[in-house]
Amino acid sequence: MIPVQGYAGQTVAVLGLGRTGRAAAAALAAGGAQPVVWDDSVPARNTAEAEGLILRDLTKTQSYEDVAALIVSPGIPHLYPAPHPAIAAAWDAGVPVDNDIGLFFQSFATTEWANFDTAPRVIAVTGSNGKSTTAALIHHILTENGRPAQLAGNIGRGVLDIDPAPDGGVVVLELSSYQTDLARALTPDVAVFTNFSPDHLDRHAGLGGYFAAKRRLFAEGGPDRAIVGVDEAEGRYLANQLSEGPEDDRVIRISSGQKLTQGWTVFARKSFLSEYRKGRQVGTIDLRKIKGLPGGHNHQNACAAYAACRTLGLGPKGIAAAMESYPGLPHRSQIVAEKDGVLYVNDSKATNVDSAAKALQAFKKIRWICGGLQKEGGLEALLPHLDHVVKAYVIGREAEGFALQLTGAEAEICTTMEAAVMRAVAEAQAGEVVLLAPAAASFDQYDNFEKRGDDFMARVQAALG
Known part of the structure; x- marks a missing residue:
């Protein structure tokens, strides 16, 4: 642990009680500060209180009377699309806002x-x-x-x-x-x-x-x-x-x-x-x-x-x-299987158009599993790279709309990962790559891109026997 310097004997507020916020509270305490914490989630607050942390409703300006700084977790908006009420309250109280990186x-x-x-x-x-x-x-x-x-x-x-x-x-x-x-x-x-x-x-x-x-x-x-x-x-x-x-x-x-x-x-x-x-x-x-x-x-x-x-x-x-000797990272151009001349690659971390385009450029003949919660800007930037795609297998709740944008490539609407993997495995030929590079967020069907990648790997292993 890195004990936080500069706040000994002072009260410091922490907003957000995920991994970052809890570590910040512990590091502040280790440096001699008194952390007070808040989270929009009632279960998170209950867990923190059971662990001995002091709760304080940081959405109220009067909560900052004795506070030296507010430490904010990265997932909480501090300006756009709108500042979190606790951050606005800290501004009104003249309290500096920082994060764990600072x-x-x-x-x-x-x-x-x-x-x-x-x-x-x-x-x-x-x-x-x-x-x-x-x-x-x-x-x-x-x-x-x-x-x-x-x-x-x-x-x-x-x-x-x-x-x-x-x-x-x-x-x-x-x-x-x-x-x-x-x-x-x-x-x-x-x-x-x-x-x-x-x-x-x-x-x-x-x-x-x-x-x-x-x-x-x-x-x-x-x-x-x-x-x-x-x-x-x-x-x-x-x-x-x-x-x-x-x-x-x-x-x-x-x-x-x-x-x-x-x-x-x-x-x-x-x-x-x-x-x-x-x-x-x-x-x-x-x-x-x-x-x-x-x-x-x-x-x-x-x-x-x-x-x-x-x-x-x-x-x-x-x-x-x-x-x-570098083995690569899970969910980032991760080779998960090879059978009968077909390579299976998990790039679930390709959550935007640019990263997916780069994944498509890495291989020549691709059975492409794509789709999910589409981000702003559409898929136009992907179109110049579809020449490497033999066929796309589109997943996600917006699969039909996603597939319609893939002009110039054959696309099959599969909706689920199970269906997409089964179809890709059945149709793949030697020398081809079955690639998961979604070009979209995962939150329509999965908690995060890791869960999506894990599902892809599990479905591949099941299909290959």
Whole structure:
């Protein structure tokens, strides 16, 4: 646990009692603060009270008379589409609003670090897609090369639930726009921006607000190194804003598909990763050997992870060796079975159009299971990538409407995962891939994308016997 610094002897309010809120309350108490908590869910409040936490209705302005700060869980809207009543009440009372990420950055460093030979470092990863894979890959590479590392944030443990830093330790954080948007302290040593595409637009009142939330990771704290994916205009803009010129090696530009040679760059082309510094190639990796990172989108993740590890002094050979043993993450281009020449891949985490498009580009002949709770913007961006699709099998309550948008591809309305898998397995031919990449949220049929991916895997195993 990371005891929260700066609030000893003060009352701090915590809104939301999921994993994040409960860890924040415990870390505040460990740092000498008195947490008071609230959740809209009555069962959550009852559980918290049974565990000895002090409940207080934080939707009332008078509840903040003795409160030093309000700590908000990431799933709770603080501005758009409308601020939660408790947050509005805190504003009215003049109480600062923060989140667990802000608490982490103000509390992680301690006086014990003065005795360390090597100061601990924090690598923070954000972007629209690939955050989890990039963060997990960085952690894997560090661990395989003997560096003490912890994985936290949206993946692994909660940021305040990790262990205090050891000498030379590295914390790898995956941070969503919900987390970067509200944190009052954002000071990573290395910040990574993977890529950018529309997502969470209701929460950020549009594309500009969403990008602004991502940009805060780089603008607020000024990382020593910024690793920026430049395959979209937003990434090129961000890299330009952070850089003092083409040779400024505080900014490492990365790409999947483009050759980059000015300054410090890492890019992947034709399944080969290359590192250039001052116009010269200084490292290369054959990504074809790495089964846990298929497709151009994963090659972009590999570039980001490689660059992050290079900033910490790891050599290309050590990074390459570790990448070869990377097993991949569940529900992210996860190979779940292979039989009679047909590969079965679970990419349930492809919850938006951009991530699904990248999954479709990773394979040649695809039996595509897709559909669910469609996000804003429609499916138009997927249409250029349907040439790899032999047939689509559409699931979800909106399956008919989803299928109608897939112009140029044969689509069968299956509605359920069971029916989609049965049809895909029955029709798949050797050399094809049965791919779950929904391009939609899961909440019409499942609690989360993990449950959806688990169902796909179970149905595949049952169908294959």
